[in-house]
Amino acid sequence: MNDQVSKFQELGRLMQERGLEMIIALMILIAGLFLTKWAIKALKTVLAKFIKNAATVSIIANSVGVLMLGIVIVASAMEIGAKPGPLIALIMIVVLAVIGVIVVFRPLIPTLPFKVGNTVKIVDLLGKVEATTILNTRVRTFDGKTFFVPNRQILDGIVINYHFTRTRRVKLDVTIRYDQDLLKAKQVIEAVMTEDSRILTKPAPQVYVLELGLNGVKLGGRCWVNNAKYWVTKCELQEKTKLRFDAESIKFAYPQMNVYHRNDLETNHRQENSPEVF
């Protein structure tokens, strides 16, 4: 009990002697924190206009933020009488220690297989990574929804990162009727792919006969395109193929079935077996 009373007395004495300085230091700290937060936000907005990579912008802004935070802490500590020399040395030691730990243990820390801005498929979600934190990843799907996916689920599951490889193969499968000109159809598909400026010349576009199916001959066009242009190119190649087939009078196949009526069969049977009359 006496200990506690003496502690309170000591605190009271400290407040009497350095109360004003402590309040000013606290105000510097609070104002500095707000200023740092505002500065990081403003810096990110300004940098985003000049630097396209969101991750780079984030790194630069956060580095400036950490520096400002250090200055605020030092200024606040100096207000209550701390000497700047040892304080700066202490902060430097802490920063270097943290950097050292990160460098040494980085290979052991599980990293997410994408960066901010990448187009990915995670847990059946196709979209763009907007941000990553220690706990979750913010993904914006192409229909405008924002999902917060737990990193644990990402690390345990399969992730497709469409930025990992520069190019991607486009599949252009069509089925034509058996009575159509197969070679002409192949030529049209190959021309459609070859003439498109976005289709890469190496590997060259190819057309294969994939299947002699129930309803028609299935042809498969294969070509390569830069990943960023994949979706639009695929859609436009399909559109071009349909229109060019129409222009060249090549008919697509569709599921069909020939049905013979029983009466027709019997009539045909009778006609075949009836004695010929001369």
Next chain:
Amino acid sequence: MKLAEGLKRISEGWIIKPKGYRVRFQQLVEGELVTEYSPGLEDKPLDSDVTTWRYAWKLSKATQPESETILPGDLVNVTVVDDKDTMVNYYATGKPEIFNSKKK
């Protein structure tokens, strides 16, 4: 002829890949038909002929001349050209196409 040489000939002779597409049109400026481009020649061209043809069609619809004579603001002879200013065949028909075709 080696296979590589054959493939080279194919790529030089058959595979003509434009580096981009522009809409070329004409409009009346001080009584004269002046040829212009969109995007402009100093700007980056579009990379899709389908998109460029759609753009050309919309442009022609929006600026269709209402009378036989060409008035200021009308965009006529709207078509799509490649980076070498060569007319590009309409992807739907494989033939040349000009929207709002008019002669002065």
